Amino acid sequence: MTVVLALVGSLRADSTNRKIAELAQRLAPEGTEVRIAEGLGEVPFYNEDIDGADAPAAAERLREQVAAADALLLVTPEYNGGLPAVLKNAIDWASRPYGQGSITGKPAAALGAAFGQFGGVWAHQDSLKSVKIAGAKPHEEPAGSFKVTEWTGSGHPEEQADVVEAVTRTLETLTQQARETAAA
Incomplete structure (x- = not known):
């Protein structure tokens, strides 16, 4: 079983991006399980002074x-042209200790929805840059950036063919990369 962990950059209960992560759970290819990381809002901002043997339980x-x-x-x-603090903080905690963090060597991809002019492209690029520096192996292009204002109907991700296609393609790519990494 290949496990893909979704890190959602919005803490809002009715977040469109949370709905996209839930859609990913339903669209996971056979042999792949998508889990949504829980408790990101409880993780304190990264501070080396509190990291180590007594790191906060939420960070652990x-x-x-x-x-x-x-x-x-x-x-x-995308928040103000960049990635949300909660996502950057999660990347920072997962990257420590430097060179040995839990993020090291993991394939990664970014997608999501935003109201901004470019539909979140900058946040997706920033998040891929951050995970790369942290030691992950990102898919170099954002998998899918969606402008919420262009959605039709009720705005649910599963009703948007482009969203379903991007999520499906992303999960297939991540699954393949994870299996290649495991086989290496």
Whole structure:
């Protein structure tokens, strides 16, 4: 079983990006399980002074979730032209200790929805840059950026053919990369 961990960059209960992560759970290819990282809002901002043997329990749970995954799916909106602090913070905690963090060597991809002019492209690029520096192996292009204002109907991700296609393609790519990494 290949495990893909979705890190959602929005903490809002009715977040469109959370719905995209839930859609990914339903669209996972055979032999792949998508898990949504829980508790990101409880993880304190990264501070080396509180890291180590007595790291906060929420940060340790995050590291355990990342360690148990074969790949990462970053599902995020764009806040003020960049990635949300909650996602950057999760990446920072998962990257420590430097060179040995739970994120090291994990395939990663980014997608999501945003109201911004470019539909979240900058946040997706920033998140891929961050995970690459942290030691992950990102898919170099954002998998899918969606402008919420262009959605039709009720705005549910599963009703949008382009969203379903991008999520499906992303999961297939991540699954393949995770299996290649495991075989290497």
